[in-house]
Amino acid sequence: MAEIDPWGEFKVGDYGHVFKEFGLKPFPKSVSERLSHHLFERGIVVAHRDFEKVAKCIESKKPFVNITGIASSGPYHLGHKADVDLFRFFKSKGAKNFFAVSDLDAFLSRPDSKIPDLATAKKWAVKNVADLLAFGLDEEDIYVQSNRKNKRYYEFAFELSKKITKNTFEAVYGHVDLGKVAANFLQYADILHPQLGEFAGPMPSITGIGLDQDPHARLTRDIAKRLPYKLEVPSFIYFMHQSGLQPGSKMSASHPETAVFMSDSPKDAEKKIKRAFSGGQPTIEEHRSKGGNLEIDLVFEMLKFHYPNTKELERIGKEFSSGKMLASELKQFAIDFFVPLLKGHQEKASENMKKAEKIVYG
Amino acid sequence: MAEIDPWGEFKVGDYGHVFKEFGLKPFPKSVSERLSHHLFERGIVVAHRDFEKVAKCIESKKPFVNITGIASSGPYHLGHKADVDLFRFFKSKGAKNFFAVSDLDAFLSRPDSKIPDLATAKKWAVKNVADLLAFGLDEEDIYVQSNRKNKRYYEFAFELSKKITKNTFEAVYGHVDLGKVAANFLQYADILHPQLGEFAGPMPSITGIGLDQDPHARLTRDIAKRLPYKLEVPSFIYFMHQSGLQPGSKMSASHPETAVFMSDSPKDAEKKIKRAFSGGQPTIEEHRSKGGNLEIDLVFEMLKFHYPNTKELERIGKEFSSGKMLASELKQFAIDFFVPLLKGHQEKASENMKKAEKIVYG
Numbered sequence: 119m120a121e122i123d124p125w126g127e128f129k130v131g132d133y134g135h136v137f138k139e140f141g142l143k144p145f146p147k148s149v150s151e152r153l154s155h156h157l158f159e160r161g162i163v164v165a166h167r168d169f170e171k172v173a174k175c176i177e178s179k180k181p182f183v184n185i186t187g188i189a190s191s192g193p194y195h196l197g198h199k200a201d202v203d204l205f206r207f208f209k210s211k212g213a214k215n216f217f218a219v220s221d222l223d224a225f226l227s228r229p230d231s232k233i234p235d236l237a238t239a240k241k242w243a244v245k246n247v248a249d250l251l252a253f254g255l256d257e258e259d260i261y262v263q264s265n266r267k268n269k270r271y272y273e274f275a276f277e278l279s280k281k282i283t284k285n286t287f288e289a290v291y292g293h294v295d296l297g298k299v300a301a302n303f304l305q306y307a308d309i310l311h312p313q314l315g316e317f318a319g320p321m322p323s324i325t326g327i328g329l330d331q332d333p334h335a336r337l338t339r340d341i342a343k344r345l346p347y348k349l350e351v352p353s354f355i356y357f358m359h360q361s362g363l364q365p366g367s368k369m370s371a372s373h374p375e376t377a378v379f380m381s382d383s384p385k386d387a388e389k390k391i392k393r394a395f396s397g398g399q400p401t402i403e404e405h406r407s408k409g410g411n412l413e414i415d416l417v418f419e420m421l422k423f424h425y426p427n428t429k430e431l432e433r434i435g436k437e438f439s440s441g442k443m444l445a446s447e448l449k450q451f452a453i454d455f456f457v458p459l460l461k462g463h464q465e466k467a468s469e470n471m472k473k474a475e476k477i478v479y480g
Numbered sequence: 481m482a483e484i485d486p487w488g489e490f491k492v493g494d495y496g497h498v499f500k501e502f503g504l505k506p507f508p509k510s511v512s513e514r515l516s517h518h519l520f521e522r523g524i525v526v527a528h529r530d531f532e533k534v535a536k537c538i539e540s541k542k543p544f545v546n547i548t549g550i551a552s553s554g555p556y557h558l559g560h561k562a563d564v565d566l567f568r569f570f571k572s573k574g575a576k577n578f579f580a581v582s583d584l585d586a587f588l589s590r591p592d593s594k595i596p597d598l599a600t601a602k603k604w605a606v607k608n609v610a611d612l613l614a615f616g617l618d619e620e621d622i623y624v625q626s627n628r629k630n631k632r633y634y635e636f637a638f639e640l641s642k643k644i645t646k647n648t649f650e651a652v653y654g655h656v657d658l659g660k661v662a663a664n665f666l667q668y669a670d671i672l673h674p675q676l677g678e679f680a681g682p683m684p685s686i687t688g689i690g691l692d693q694d695p696h697a698r699l700t701r702d703i704a705k706r707l708p709y710k711l712e713v714p715s716f717i718y719f720m721h722q723s724g725l726q727p728g729s730k731m732s733a734s735h736p737e738t739a740v741f742m743s744d745s746p747k748d749a750e751k752k753i754k755r756a757f758s759g760g761q762p763t764i765e766e767h768r769s770k771g772g773n774l775e776i777d778l779v780f781e782m783l784k785f786h787y788p789n790t791k792e793l794e795r796i797g798k799e800f801s802s803g804k805m806l807a808s809e810l811k812q813f814a815i816d817f818f819v820p821l822l823k824g825h826q827e828k829a830s831e832n833m834k835k836a837e838k839i840v841y842g
Contacts, residue, residue, distance in 0.1 A: 222638050235708055236639050264635045272634035273626045276584050276666065277598050280659030287658060294656050296649060297642030300665060304638065346597055 168353040171322040183312040183323035184208040187218030190243035192371030197360040214318040215259040218308045222263040226301035247474035252466035270316040275307035281344040323352040363394040398445025409441040530715040533684040545674040545685035546570040549580030552605035554733030559722040576680040577621040580670045584625040588663035609836035614828035632678040637669035643706040685714040725756040760807025771803040
């Protein structure tokens with residue numbers, strides 16, 4: 119019997135053309151192994167552009183920019199935690215850190231029915247920042263788009279607008295909606311401004327995004343070359359989005375049943391995990407004989423994104439696949455891991471609310 | 481013989497449709513007279529939208545916002561001085577004053593061949609600010625777009641972008657060039673942000689612009705209504721642009737022979753005035769018999785915009801029209817007025833360079 123690979127295989131699927139036509143490179147296994155972090159080891163980071171430049175910085179202990187942003191359009195869930203874990207990984211490798219809580223973006227690029235005004239985006243920003251602090255980020259790693267202390271950031275967001283033609287913009291995004299155009303100016307600035315002389319200065323930079331955001335990355339790289347500041351073209355790594363708890367879903371704040379939120383009560387979290395789509399067989403007998411289907415099991419996917427002990431998780435994957443472990447036992451394992459994690463997180467987040475308010479409004 | 485009206489008549493000309501279709505109102509003579517400032521008395525301010533609201537503030541000594549901007553894309557000339565004189569007039573009436581030196585706009589909306597980078601726009605901004613201080617504005621009346629101390633201004637420029645549809649923008653400006661779109665966001669913010677709670681708060685506001693900019697004013701008024709801040713819809717007055725020194729020209733920094741710059745040497749200024757297009761007759765004899773043509777005389781137009789003593793100027797207009805004063809005498813009168821004015825201005829501007837640098841870069 120062949121060894122089971124619990125990490126499965128990356129399915130290029132819809133993104134095949136991105137690799138072929140636009141020169142996105144699969145993330146090399148040899149590099150993944152050297153980075154020794156579960157998001158790399160488990161094939162969650164699947165592709166890159168120019169990661170070599172950043173790998174070189176890490177190996178030679180030179181500084182590089184670590185820049186990520188999340189729109190403050192709702193509560194954080196475990197899907198966001200993975201983004202933050204990746205960010206924290208690069209932070210641990212000696213990066214200059216810039217975590218953007220994108221409240222202006224959240225307001226500008228979401229419909230009014232979701233984010234009716236900037237004040238709403240800022241309220242979410244406070245909760246999101248408290249979460250980030252609870253995840254272990256420091257105050258100086260985080261900025262809120264609407265409250266960047268050094269206003270060179272804003273000047274730069276306007277300045278770079280001249281380097282994008284309307285036709286390029288329309289080709290990349292399929293529209294020229296002005297609110298979203300403005301949100302994009304800020305996003306380009308988020309990724310590029312750390313390299314300005316007023317911030318960390320020109321150096322390699324890394325941002326983790328989903329594959330679907332590659333056109334955005336390509337445009338940002340293009341803008342970097344057109345500006346008169348000798349910026350390094352920014353590098354990107356591409357990660358798989360964590361699935362939601364039901365088949366075909368993403369974790370989404372608009373559909374609470376699809377996601378485990380960082381603010382979920384132990385009871386709610388337990389209930390959601392128990393109801394999550396399972397790769398177990400319909401009866402215990404069938405499960406014991408056929409084994410569980412790891413590839414479709416969404417509880418196992420949650421663990422794959424978040425459970426840090428790779429050896430232990432491999433053991434569990436094998437036991438479930440072989441039928442030794444039941445779906446209910448796998449779920450209980452997940453509950454025993456996630457519920458205390460959430461409880462601990464919530465305590466820290468709540469302690470950090472005052473600090474978060476200061477970061478957003480202060 | 482009918483009385484000669486040296487101020488001529490405002491020629492609606494190309495702008496007739498603006499009055500008819502879009503509800504722009506001719507500036508009422510009765511109000512012009514009450515305001516007792518030469519730009520009003522001499523029919524240079526020709527039209528308005530909602531000026532009543534501001535007139536009421538002036539009469540009842542209530543505060544109102546006085547907001548104007550000039551792009552820092554070149555040296556100031558006498559045409560700019562008229563804008564500043566209008567601004568100073570409202571300042572003298574107890575306004576809250578906001579004079580925007582638009583360096584971001586200058587860079588974003590001009591071709592690279594004219595303003596290749598933001599640094600160039602900032603260099604012009606220093607000279608422009610020194611001129612503004614020499615004109616008698618105070619440091620606290622002036623801000624530079626790239627260096628607004630209260631960053632709520634930038635947040636607001638992004639925030640309002642969501643209130644404009646692409647179709648509206650394209651209908652008004654005929655394009656959706658992204659650099660110019662960004663410049664426009666800033667211009668809307670310039671006019672509206674003084675009314676935010678973080679600045680002067682909601683109150684009537686006045687901005688003087690050229691008739692050609694009315695579509696811009698209408699869009700700004702529309703945005704004001706869509707924002708959740710109970711802003712007063714801003715009022716506008718429309719002034720005639722000062723002609724250049726040659727027929728059919730405007731004063732333009734790109735064509736130095738068309739303009740008297742605030743930085744022109746006495747010799748250059750004298751030469752330009754002497755070469756300016758005259759309404760005098762070809763020979764002295766003809767001039768004495770037919771009289772000069774005030775309507776086409778560009779030296780007299782310069783005086784009309786800038787010479788403060790209305791009685792004296794009326795006398796000169798009559799003498800020139802009747803043939804008693806020769807073209808060369810009119811020019812000498814202008815030289816005797818403008819050359820000392822420029823000299824005095826240049827001394828003050830040069831004294832203010834350090835302060836101007838601080839306002840732009842500090």
